Amino acid sequence: MSLRLVIARFQHETNTFSPIATPLESFYPQWGSDALTNQTGARTAMGAFIDAAQSMGASIQTPVAAYANPSATVDANAYQSVCDAICLAVAKGCDAILLDLHGAMVASGAEDGEGSLLERIRRIAPHTPIGVALDLHANLTSKMVANSDVMISFKTYPHIDMYQTGEHVARLVLAMLKKKIKPYMTYRQLPILSHTLRSNTNEGAMQEIVNQAIALEKKPGVLGISILAGFSLADFYDAGMSVVVISDEHYSKARTVAEECAQQLAEQIIDRADGFVYTSAPSQASLEDALRLQQKPGSGPVLLLDHSDNVMSGGTCDTTDILELALARGFNNLAAGPITDPTTVNQLLKIGLEKKCSIALGNRSGWVYHDQTKNPLVLEGVVKKIHSGDILVRGPIFTGSILRMGPSVLFETEQAQIVISSERVEPYDLGVMSELGIEIQNKSFVLLKSRMYCRPVFAPLSKGLIECDSDQGGPTSSNYDRFDFIKIRRPIFPLDQLPSE
Ligand SMILES: [Zn+2]
Numbered sequence: 001m002s003l004r005l006v007i008a009r010f011q012h013e014t015n016t017f018s019p020i021a022t023p024l025e026s027f028y029p030q031w032g033s034d035a036l037t038n039q040t041g042a043r044t045a046m047g048a049f050i051d052a053a054q055s056m057g058a059s060i061q062t063p064v065a066a067y068a069n070p071s072a073t074v075d076a077n078a079y080q081s082v083c084d085a086i087c088l089a090v091a092k093g094c095d096a097i098l099l100d101l102h103g104a105m106v107a108s109g110a111e112d113g114e115g116s117l118l119e120r121i122r123r124i125a126p127h128t129p130i131g132v133a134l135d136l137h138a139n140l141t142s143k144m145v146a147n148s149d150v151m152i153s154f155k156t157y158p159h160i161d162m163y164q165t166g167e168h169v170a171r172l173v174l175a176m177l178k179k180k181i182k183p184y185m186t187y188r189q190l191p192i193l194s195h196t197l198r199s200n201t202n203e204g205a206m207q208e209i210v211n212q213a214i215a216l217e218k219k220p221g222v223l224g225i226s227i228l229a230g231f232s233l234a235d236f237y238d239a240g241m242s243v244v245v246i247s248d249e250h251y252s253k254a255r256t257v258a259e260e261c262a263q264q265l266a267e268q269i270i271d272r273a274d275g276f277v278y279t280s281a282p283s284q285a286s287l288e289d290a291l292r293l294q295q296k297p298g299s300g301p302v303l304l305l306d307h308s309d310n311v312m313s314g315g316t317c318d319t320t321d322i323l324e325l326a327l328a329r330g331f332n333n334l335a336a337g338p339i340t341d342p343t344t345v346n347q348l349l350k351i352g353l354e355k356k357c358s359i360a361l362g363n364r365s366g367w368v369y370h371d372q373t374k375n376p377l378v379l380e381g382v383v384k385k386i387h388s389g390d391i392l393v394r395g396p397i398f399t400g401s402i403l404r405m406g407p408s409v410l411f412e413t414e415q416a417q418i419v420i421s422s423e424r425v426e427p428y429d430l431g432v433m434s435e436l437g438i439e440i441q442n443k444s445f446v447l448l449k450s451r452m453y454c455r456p457v458f459a460p461l462s463k464g465l466i467e468c469d470s471d472q473g474g475p476t477s478s479n480y481d482r483f484d485f486i487k488i489r490r491p492i493f494p495l496d497q498l499p500s501e
Contacts, residue, residue, distance in 0.1 A: 003058040003177065006089045009039060009046040009065040009100035010082050010117070012074055013137060015233040015314025016106055017483050018475050019366040020071035020424070024078035027066035031085060035065035045100040045133030048166025052174065053098075063089035065100075069424070070314040079107035083117050090121050096129045096173050097121060100166065103138020103153070104231040104239075111236060111487075115143030122147040131173035133165045136199065137231040140242040145187050149176065151244055153226035155210050156201050158397075158452055172223055172246070182249040183223060186258045188266040190241040191492045191499055192230075194276035195478060196313060197451055197467070199229035205275025209268055213243075216261045221251030225261060227269075229276075233313060233476060235487045241269060241276070270498065277494045280469035280478045283322060287329050290466040294444055301335070301443040303458055303465035307451035308474030310426070316340070316365035317424040317449055320377040321470035326447065327415055335438045336447035337419030338405055338427065345422050348383050348409045356382055359411065361420065367475045369482055374472065381413035384437060389421060391431035395457040403429055410436040417443075428453040430461075451476075 012022065030038040039046040039062070046065060053060045063085040068074075090097060105113030114132075121130060132144075134153040145151065150172045154165050175181045199206050206229060213225040223246040230240040243265045247258035269276075281289075287304075294302045306322045309315040317340040326334060344359050351357050360376035367374065389405035406422025419436050427433070427448045433440055440446050440461060448454045451467070459465060473482030480495060491499050 003056065003096070004061070004094045005053050005058045006061045006063065006086070006094045006097045007046060007049045007053060008035070008063050008086045009044065009067065010086065011067045011100065011102040012105045013070040013102050013135065013231050013313070014073055014104060014106040014113070015070050015476065016073055016235045017233055018070070018072040018314035020314060020316060022068055022071045022074045022078065024075065024081055026068040026071060027078065027082065029064055029066040029082060031064055032062065035062040036060065039065050043163045045162050045166030045169065048163045049098040049100065049170050052167065052170035056174065061089045061092070061094065070312060072314065074105060074107040074113065076108040079110055079113065083120065086117065087120055087124055090124050094125070094128060096131065096177055097125070098170060098173060099130070099132045101132055101134060103134040103140065103144070103228070104234060106234055106236050112141045112143055112238065115141045115147065118147035119143055129173050129176050131169040133169045134226065134228070135159070136229055137196070138228045139230045139234060139236060139239045140187060140189065140228050140244065141238040145185060145244070149173070149183050149185070150246060151185065151226065152224045153228055155214065157199050157229070158456065168224060181223060183246050184249045184254050184258055185244065185246045186262050187242055187244045188262045189238065190266060190269050192241045192269065192273055192276055193232045193239060193480070193488070193492050193495060194229045194241050195232060195278035197278045197307065197478065198276045205272040208272065209265065212268060213265060216265070219257060219261065221247045221254050221257050222261060223248050225265070227265065232480070233483070235485050237487055237489050239488050240492060243269070273493055273498055278478050283325050283468060283471045286466050286468040287326055290445065293464050293466065296463065298463045300462045301440055301446045303462045304445055304447040305451055305454065305465055305467050306447060306449045307467055308470035308477040309449050310451045310476040311424045311449065312426045312453055313451070313476040315449060315474070315476045316367055318362040318365050319367065319374055319470065319474045320362040321374065321472055321474065322468045323447055324377050326445070331445055332415050333444040334416040334447060335433060335440060335443045335445070336416055338408065338421035338425050338432055339418060340421050340424045342406065342422040345407055345409055345420055348411065348420070349386065349407065351383065353383050353386065356380065369473050372472065379413050381411050383409050384412045385410040387436055389423065391429060391435050393429045394431065395429040397428045397453060397456060403431065405432065408436065410438065426450055426453045428457060430457055
């Protein structure tokens with residue numbers, strides 16, 4: 001009889017500070033055979049699970065594939081519906097379970113989203129192997145480790161090894177089923193709340209530690225090592241960095257080797273703790289840097305990356321602090337956006353092209369810090385272009401898919417060309433500007449609400465980039481002082497001093 005596998009995807013990186021709700025619809029859930037169709041051929045961990053299962057003739061159950069962009073705590077009924085579907089499939093009986101999870105989900109009624117799901121699955125099928133692929137930004141918990149057999153995370157950020165991570169998990173679980181390996185999994189949680197901009201695996205401390213993990217994976221008996229940077233915009237007890245090591249108990253020193261590797265990596269991370277901290281410059285200083293960079297030789301615009309409001313970390317895509325400051329400082333020939341404001345788009349669609357008008361832009365999503373709200377930015381200008389907002393992605397991230405901005409306009413003022421969209425979008429494709437008629441090569445400055453995803457596309461066309469945070473904070477500000485952490489374990493660096501040995 002062929003193997004029976006349950007394969008599912010349930011992903012959300014929860015920014016508990018975000019004002020953007022996360023109902024079931026945000027996940028665009030695909031159920032049953034639709035999930036299989038949706039993920040077959042995808043370069044995701046679930047895509048790899050399906051390929052591995054099909055190549056060995058296993059029978060596959062795919063109860064669900066559900067992915068939502070980062071936003072606030074997941075609605076209770078959304079969480080329950082997806083977990084119920086997975087658990088129902090497991091309850092029907094299977095030989096192994098392969099899950100494509102993020103690892104930083106906080107749900108209403110289940111703070112440790114993944115841990116609670118895995119615990120429930122294990123209760124239903126206590127002897128069935130469970131393999132989990134995780135994002136590098138997972139906030140690992142003891143419940144997640146205790147209720148799975150194999151857990152491997154991405155080793156890249158920007159994430160380009162989702163598929164390879166899935167392959168790794170599938171390979172280990174299938175070897176486990178054939179009794180070729182017996183996984184032993186251990187982990188270390190570090191008292192470090194690393195910053196997303198410091199989890200780039202192409203530079204600095206994160207690159208060093210991940211390279212060390214890759215080297216240690218070659219040791220006899222070691223099956224896999226993951227370095228989790230964690231996701232810091234979650235007021236959740238277990239948010240932060242961790243290390244997971246898996247070894248094979250068929251190897252006599254398996255436990256010792258795993259514990260030694262975990263300990264060595266944990267100590268190295270502590271030694272390099274400063275390398276995981278990001279200190280935001282004052283907004284005005286960043287803008288002055290941008291003006292200086294613009295004066296230097298070279299072609300292309302200077303990019304202003306507003307990481308205080310980054311959609312892929314739970315941003316609202318509608319704050320205007322950096323834009324307002326740049327305009328006040330006299331920036332000219334500036335392109336900006338997309339800024340999401342469906343109310344203003346509707347108003348401008350009624351007014352039509354080339355008619356001078358005044359708008360109040362952005363700051364409608366309700367981001368609040370200590371009762372400080374932000375006011376819309378008043379601007380005068382004309383609509384230069386109207387667009388459906390469907391953009392065919394030509395860049396390297398999500399190539400060939402449709403990026404949906406909703407009805408959008410190009411609004412032109414004396415100093416700036418601004419893309420205003422109806423839906424929140426991270427600018428990971430040039431089309432968000434070029435389709436609206438902006439030629440970024442001819443701009444002096446391009447303001448993007450993005451910290452990482454825009455880089456592969458926009459950076460090569462630019463003279464350089466300047467990271468800008470808002471002094472007033474924002475839904476994804478890099479200044480931790482702008483967030484009230486209450487539930488996170490203490491002490492944790494850099495909110496507190498590093499605990500001494
Ligand atoms: Zn991530």
